[in-house]
Amino acid sequence: MKIEKNLLPKSIVELIIEEDAKNIAKYRKKAIAHIEKNADIKGFRKGAKIPENIIVRQYGEDYISKITIDFAIDNMYREALRNEKVVPVAQAEIKEIISESPLKIRVHIEVLPEIEIDAKYKKIKLTKKAISVSAAEVKKSLEEIETKFTKFEEVTDKKSKVKMGDKVTIDTEGFENGVSLESTSMKDYPIVLGSNVLVPGFEEDMVGAQLGDSLELDVVFPKDYHNDAFKGKETKFKVTINKLEKAVKPEFTPEFIEQLRGQKLDLDGFKKLIKEEITDTKESNARMEEETQLIDALLKVTKLDLGDGILKTQIEKVYTEIKENLGQQNIKVSDYLESLKLSEEEYKETNVKPTATKRLQGELILHKLAELEKLEVSDTEMEEEIKTILTRFGSKDVLKRLEELYIPGNKYYEELKQRVKYRKLIDSFFEVKKAAVKK
Template sequence: MKIDIKELSASQVQVTITVSDEILAASRKKAVDRVSKEVTIDGFRKGHVPEKVLIAKVGEDYLKGQAQMEAINDAYRAALEEKDLPVVDQPTDLDITSEDPLTFTLKVAVLPKLALDKDYKKIKIDKQDISVKDEEVEEVIRDTTKRFTTYEEADVAAVMGDRATINFAGMDPKDNAPLPNTDGKDQPLVLGDNMFIPGFEENLVGMKKGDAKDFLITFPKDYHHEPFKNKEVKFHVEVLKVEKAVAPEFTEDFIEKLRGKKMNFDAFKLSVREMLEKEKAEQERARREDAFLGEAAKKYVTFELPHSIVHQELDHMVQEMKTRVTGQGMRFEDYLAHLGKTEHSLHDDFHPEAEERAKKRLVLSELLKQADIEISDADLDAEIEKIAGRFEKEEYKQQVRTMYADKAKARDAFSAQIKITKFFDDLLG
């Protein structure tokens, strides 16, 4: 078999293949076997039709055409393996230039080759400050307090911080006609959480169980739903119950539930600070890595990427969004409707970023190939401990260690990330 490859662009080649006699003979037999299973001929079982009878039924030209396509497919796959072509999409523009010997050409999208040099090491990305402020520590403590706050029903007038369970309905103030999507029943609402339209929660202050009230609210000018932008709506609200907040006390027993070990409040605050410092360090490292790849992509990716590579990145970005949205308990279709978007329009919106991400991924892949980084068992153990360290309780840490006790399994799971980490450790310090 003769194979000729002509570069058309950085991301496309033309492959010309002259098929060998061995492939032609094997393809003829495959075509006969397949077609004999597809046709119905009186007196013969499917798959057991003699070739001469089959030719009489379907014609030599049809059988020859089927054999040609079998030969083209088999020869193309063999050529990819022999030449180790980094194909990224299905071939196009098939052209049979000769039938004897069978010769054809195809256009093939390939992963572009990057002409990387050592100058990439001259790309410098400055470090940013990652210090943790006292206010950030206090914010985590407030969020923790809120997350573990419980509520007890009380016969009192509601104040900010209380939870009121209400029925409500919105209507046109001119004629009291009900307005769509402005009503709810048994709706719990913590006053001051600002989960409703601005001004709504303030109107509930002073109301008690059994109270009812009408009030006017003007929706914000930038409200997400066009018909309600800057619209005045009359609300009728009935209070079903009022509950007082009971905040948790940060005792050693309570902190043990959070951290997996007993400590006093000062030690807990210190652990929060250390956690934030670690998170900020990881975020800063990720920012510097991404910034480096962005600069490297500008320098080395000076050609148009194959459409399929960008499309794969687009699909990945949409899937990331789906995962985030459904993880918050929303249907993705409802979320898109809320935004006034479709998946197609998301692709349009995401395209510039998807192209940039694809370029960065291409650069990183080539850099890792050149670096030829080896991974030891010690590297795997360190990565496993890094993951285990995300958990406070020892039993969870041990579960991680047990899960990846098999080094082959650990290598499959972590090799790519360890190579990236070691590469940037050396590059960024």
């Protein structure tokens, strides 16, 4: 077999492969055996031994030649990959059969792109922002949990007054100059005062009213209201309070906290845990920002020509993630695309492709840099990383499952090791800037 190798743009390797004429006979035998196995010839049961001359008479030399060439090309391609140490990243393309005798083909194979990183990368130094969490942020998180688990108990005392945080069920209708306005009538509409769901001023003006009261509220719609017909409009709303429910907030007892996080903690311990969770979230977001910042800097000193196939795969991967995220929000992809007035292909080109390109460039550059820097992750570093992960979980069952996953050789362990390696790499480009401590 003769092989000529050429490097083309877009990370394409061109192989011109010529098979030895003496080998074609063995591919013809394979073709005959393949046809024989699947033949449907009168007088022979399927799978039976059939003389070659009968197969030739039944199927013709042209068909046998086609199958022979298919077998030959498949073998030529695989052997050429091994000999030239070419690793495809996408489906190869047979560009042409140059000749049949001798059999000679031209194949285009997309491979990982060559990455040239200028030595200037060593001079890149970026600033890492230190992470801090204020007491106000912890308090806000507690309030959000409190709101989520707040229950409401109905009151029947007509003298009970409405206040912020109560839930009221109302009938309401808007009027302008005594004429009812379209789309303003609501029956038995529940609203928690202070949730700011209704027009500004509406909820506040109900404070102090009593169960069963009928009110008239003067409301001015905001100038930037989403409905053009109501922008800046002065409207009188007639409101009847049909039902009043008082908020019953949860108590942060050790038992309640255990239901929330699987750990029996007092309030101070829970606040500490929440602070750790907020810190983790901030650090995760900061790392994504730092990686983006670093990739932007590295791209300026890197030559990288992405192939079409590997980029197409990444585009589909990112698009699948977007669809899954929309699905979690109960949003249909078709509805989402319709709201953007874009077809699927247009959306992929304008919205998905830039994200996929940047992500793929980043992955390839970081992988190359890790090789250049000869970065390794020690067993001690992995033990510390796993220990940090495990301390976040209080459930013994969860801990046991995680301990079983993070074993050397296990794919979860190796994926974690790769993440730690990239984190070390990214951190090496950043200098820490101390943040002011928030009270």
